[in-house]
Amino acid sequence: MAFTIFACISLANCGLEYNLKKGEEHLALGEYYDAAEQFKQAYLKTPVKERENRGKRALKMAICYDKINATPKAISAYANAIRYKQTSLNDKINYARLLLKNGQYKMAEKEFLELKDSLPENILVTNGLISAQKAPLWKKQGSRYKVKRMDIFNSRRDDYSPMLYGDHHDQLFFTSTRNESLGDDLSSITGTKTGDIYVSLKDDKGRWSRPEVLNSGVNTTFDEGACCFSADGREMYLTQCSTDPQNPRYAQIVVSQRSDATWGKGAVVELTRDTLSSYAHPAISPDGKWLYFTSDMPGGLGGLDIWRARITPTGLGGVENLGTPINTPGDEEFPTFRPNGELYFSSNGHPGMGGLDIYIAKTDPQTHKYHISHPGYPLNSEGDDFGMTFEGTLNQGFFCSNRKDGRGYDHIYSFNNPEIVQTVKGWVYEMDGYELPAAEVYIISNNGLNKKVPVLSDGSFNIIAQPGVSYLMMATCKGFLNHKEEITIPKVEESQEYTLQFPLASISAPVLIDNIFYEFNKATLTSQSQQALDQLVNLLNENPHVTIELRSHCDYKGTREYNKKLSQQRAEAVVNYLIKHGIDKNRLTAVGYGKEKPKVIRKKLTEKYPWLKENDVLTEDFIRNQTKENQDICNQLNRRTEFVVLRTTYNLFDSKGHLKHSPSGQKKNAQSDEDFNVHFE
Structure with missing residues (x-):
């Protein structure tokens, strides 16, 4: 015994x-x-x-x-x-x-x-x-925030770091350790499957699909998580944690390139040569110029800090710590941006409700120093709250939290804060044609804003505007004339969206001047033509170095000589109106083409008239083969007034071929697009 x-x-x-x-x-x-x-x-x-x-x-x-x-x-x-x-x-x-x-x-x-x-x-x-x-x-x-657990996204394991994607914010990427993730083994770090990137899609009725693992080169048998996207949507930055049975491995940031609809294998982003520190939770600033991230590298204030590195055409610049008041001796993690430039991050070092709390960092427009605020309950709780993503300019979207979960698993929640926000939405498109995704919009305001913004794939852009501030916006695109709009945002007590249109005139193709009307069989302009003509005056004033040819066209009815004379008189009537309203006559040429140049159909017009095909030419023979109703439409389309751009260098050079006004250096605006964190509030 x-x-x-x-x-x-x-x-x-x-x-x-x-x-x-x-x-x-x-x-x-x-x-x-x-x-x-x-x-x-x-x-x-x-x-x-x-x-x-x-x-x-x-x-x-x-x-x-x-x-x-x-x-x-x-x-x-x-x-x-x-x-x-x-x-x-x-x-x-x-x-x-x-x-x-x-x-x-x-x-x-x-x-x-x-x-x-x-x-x-x-x-x-x-x-x-x-x-x-x-x-x-x-x-x-409490606060004005409303939160709701989104069970459509959640599993019985960790689901965290949601990130909205797409022009219409109809794709949600997030990380999950659910059983469907790649790999057969459980993580020795967490006791669950390693994390993978999942995606859920929103249909046209606003319903989200059940999440599916992202089928691409991004996911591996290692941990992937906390992703974000470049300003143009072509790059995905994410955290990857590989494992080694012999040595500790540290989190690193990788970047995946998008080709068509597929994301490629992640390539490591080298932020420093320090291989004994972790780099995680990437975020791209709204202007696309900075990569923000979390790291425990030497030189911080303690624990995990938020750092940033400048994004340049040749790669990443040196890293810098955001310092106080953002970083503390505790942990600061999960940086993300609202489109207006506000930095959201999570911390357990600032006064909060327990665990990681979400904080908002705004920069003072004069000093460029941060001001930190706590959005309160219920966005924050006693648990960990982190990983914000915003639905465009609205103060709503998704975040994650492990509140009320006894096992500490993270879950995705929606949030909404019905704040008063004034937004301006613009649409840039070619006159008589489609949207122009290659366009850019220059925006200045009377409170010192000087900003250039790209447009989305549908030709739109969105900004948050300040009440009582006047904005001037100039849309530009290669191959098109500029167009500007001005707006002053009223001081109101509810959120409103103001819509502006930016139709751009082609430099290389005829541009239809819509809603020009003449008296029957005469060259006399009717009063209904004034609005269209005034818009043409504005266009020429916005583009002072452009000369144009005004073209008037008729249908095939009547003799060639009669149509030629009438169309010439009508073109001259338009030119005379423009001269009377301040346009230099040397910039204008009037030509009446009669019925010599029938209209060539562009693709956009086929959407309105499906019986027409792109590049159809509305000749007399073509028209006579149509139904009576369609013949009338064709004749109406042929009766038109257009202009084409002849030159874009009028009055730019002197007799010796030198620029009359050399560009001069301008004092940099205190809030130009080169400055950190320029935004529209």
């Missing part, structure tokens, strides 16, 4: 040593889930009378449980380590912060008050005490 007992004790000791050894090996590799299990077994095998050893092993468990968001287990383990007097002041800070994260504000306050006596200057202790005392009040006060 004695031998049996001795053998059992020996086997138990061997098993304990094995657990401790494996636990340390897993911990060194960052495999916190497996390490926690080994330390738990070691703790259970340690006799109660070995108080010091039990305390040390409880502390190891607490650290690992904290890393995998098993908050209740981490709190219990820390409590045991404290009971056995095996914790440092930093361990007690972590314990108090976990109490905050679990919503145990009274207990957290008690712990922070005790720590305050020993660490009166510690920022985490100071902010933790503020959090414990104020979080219940913030929760009671």
